Amino acid sequence: MxxxxxxxxxxxxxxxxxxxxxxxxxxxxxxxxxxxxxxxxxxxxxxxxxxxxxxxxxxxxxxxxxxxxxxxxxxxxxxxxxxxxxxxxxxxxxxxxxxxxxxxxSSNPPTELTWALILGLSRNLVTENNALRSNRNWQSTVGMDLYGKTLGLLGLGKVGSRMAVIAQAFGMKVIAWSENLTQKRAEEHGVMWSETKEQLLEQSDIVSIHLVLSDRTRHLIGRADLQRMKNTALLINTSRASIVDQEALVEAIRNEWIAGAGLDVYEQEPLPVNHVLRTLPNLLATPHLGYVxxxxxxxxxxxxxxxxxxxxxxxxxxxxxxxx
The missing domain is CATH 3.40.50.720 (NAD(P)-binding Rossmann-like Domain)
Incomplete structure (x- = not known):
């Protein structure tokens, strides 16, 4: 046998x-x-x-x-x-x-989770749900409108292009940038092309990352980039953690350089129980569920x-x- x-x-x-x-x-x-x-x-x-x-x-x-x-x-x-x-x-x-x-x-699940993070943050769903369940405040926050806001996409591949379609359905303006993105390709997706990363960060109300991690994209978003964003803006990362400088991101959230962040990816997974990202305010975090x-x-x-x-x-x- x-x-x-x-x-x-x-x-x-x-x-x-x-x-x-x-x-x-x-x-x-x-x-x-x-x-x-x-x-x-x-x-x-x-x-x-x-x-x-x-x-x-x-x-x-x-x-x-x-x-x-x-x-x-x-x-x-x-x-x-x-x-x-x-x-x-x-x-x-x-x-x-x-x-x-x-x-x-399929590229659909990570796209859907990205929008779950955006909607959860923009309407303060975790805060309001916890308050309702614990019989605390009845309405304590004011949500962000998506209609008329600008979504900045770092990357316009399979997930990024689907993100653009959904954003447009919400009535959002969409701009995109990556090192290899051309104006022609952006226009094919009905998206405005940003000539530079810096321009996209300054103009966006929500920045969502959809890039592959490589030597070129590692720490693509650093301290200066986060300071460049609007203090009312949200940063969403469901791609790879190391595209964003993690220490700089913690500093940005603590010092309110940005209004909040949504994360599904981390440099160490599972995330250690005592990790600072488990404790930060205005951070909506999920345990790498994008493809699950x-x-x-x-x-x-x-x-x-x-x-x-x-x-x-x-x-x-x-x-x-x-x-x-």
């Missing part, structure tokens, strides 16, 4: 990985084990995964740097949700003979099954390769 390969599904916080897809096509050849807790350290990851040939990652919850890959001699297939994962050392994987594959996904929906999970895990099936047949689909 052929020995089954062992597959580990990491960070299945909600215990839904096995119910989000039909795993039956591979169960005769693969034994699956889910982990619903964050392992917390490279040493723990290495210890727990010694006997697994296949590891499935949910986005960037658990990093796979060179040290981890090198100390998992049985590992043959690494699958991540999404077609990009900056926490995997693709070069190290290739050198160790580990195949890395991704899955597709039933529909996206169905895509992720069904594609994971397909990736494993292909691997068992000696082929590769949706490969992720290191840059040459």
């Amino acid at each position: 052929q020995t089954k390969l062992r597959c580990a599904i990491l960070d299945d916080y909600q215990n839904v990985a096995l119910s989000s897809a039909d795993w039956s096509p591979i169960l005769d050849r693969v034994e699956i084990q889910t982990f619903n807790h964050y392992m917390g350290s490279e040493d723990k990851v290495i210890q727990e995964l010694q006997n697994f040939e296949i590891v499935v990652l949910m986005r960037e919850r658990t990093p796979f740097p060179k040290r981890v890959i090198a100390q998992l001699p049985k590992l043959k297939l690494l699958i991540t949700s999404g077609m990009r994962n900056a926490s995997i050392d693709l070069k190290a994987a290739e050198e160790s003979g580990v195949t890395v594959c991704g899955t597709e996904g 929906t039933q529909g996206n999970y169905a895509i992720y895990f069904n594609h994971t099954v397909e990736n494993i099936e292909a691997f068992l047949k000696g082929t590769t689909i949706r490969p992720l390769l290191p840059e040459k």
